[in-house]
Amino acid sequence: MKAFIIIFTCCFIAYVIVFGFVSRNTSIAEAWKLPIQTNDRQNWSTVLKDPDAHFKALRAEFGPVKLHYHTGVDIRNKSYDIPGEPVYPIAAGKVIAIEDSPPQRRIVVEHLLPNREKIWSVYIHIIDEQVNVGDAIDTETVMARLMNIAELEIYGQDYHHVHLEIMKKLPPYAAEFYQQKTFTCFTKHEVDEYYFDPELFLKEHFQQK
Numbered sequence: 374m375k376a377f378i379i380i381f382t383c384c385f386i387a388y389v390i391v392f393g394f395v396s397r398n399t400s401i402a403e404a405w406k407l408p409i410q411t412n413d414r415q416n417w418s419t420v421l422k423d424p425d426a427h428f429k430a431l432r433a434e435f436g437p438v439k440l441h442y443h444t445g446v447d448i449r450n451k452s453y454d455i456p457g458e459p460v461y462p463i464a465a466g467k468v469i470a471i472e473d474s475p476p477q478r479r480i481v482v483e484h485l486l487p488n489r490e491k492i493w494s495v496y497i498h499i500i501d502e503q504v505n506v507g508d509a510i511d512t513e514t515v516m517a518r519l520m521n522i523a524e525l526e527i528y529g530q531d532y533h534h535v536h537l538e539i540m541k542k543l544p545p546y547a548a549e550f551y552q553q554k555t556f557t558c559f560t561k562h563e564v565d566e567y568y569f570d571p572e573l574f575l576k577e578h579f580q581q582k
């Protein structure tokens with residue numbers, strides 16, 4: 374009986390150690406994919422990049438926002454381009470913020486890299502989110518969707534894409550960032566300090582399959 378208890382206890386401890394190790398590692402961002410369901414989510418040529426919506430494009434003054442640089446890239450599905458299609462995270466991670474109202478509604482996901490550093494991806498102009506703050510998600514999780522035809526008529530046809538950002542670090546006023554607006558960059562230096570070029574980043578990481 375004593376031997377049985379010892380064996381059972383050892384098996385239980387081994388299970389806890391192994392399960393703990395596996396569960397810690399499931400949230401590490403290793404495979405990277407496009408945030409929309411194209412023919413091949415690891416092939417950048419399957420997306421349609423909107424004209425003048427590339428990374429670091431100079432954006433005109435718009436309402437209260439002054440002349441600034443585009444901190445992300447606006448992409449659509451080249452093959453289907455169906456309004457209202459699902460939006461997925463680009464890698465495994467955790468939802469840390471869902472903020473603002475349409476058409477600027479956004480989800481922020483925190484990613485833990487294999488080297489234990491963190492980066493963040495941001496998805497803007499999404500609607501009808503299927504996740505909550507704190508959720509652990511992976512590349513197959515439907516987080517939300519793009520606007521459908523009726524919603525585009527309300528908010529404007531220009532919002533037919535997902536604006537994707539990949540952040541190197543959070544802005545100095547991170548708490549406000551979660552609750553209010555995205556970080557607006559007025560110099561190219563600021564863009565380089567806080568953001569990766571999503572196209573270059575994903576192209577580089579697609580190869581690490």
Ligand SMILES: [Zn+2]
Pocket residue numbers: 426443445446447536537
């Ligand atoms: Zn954009």
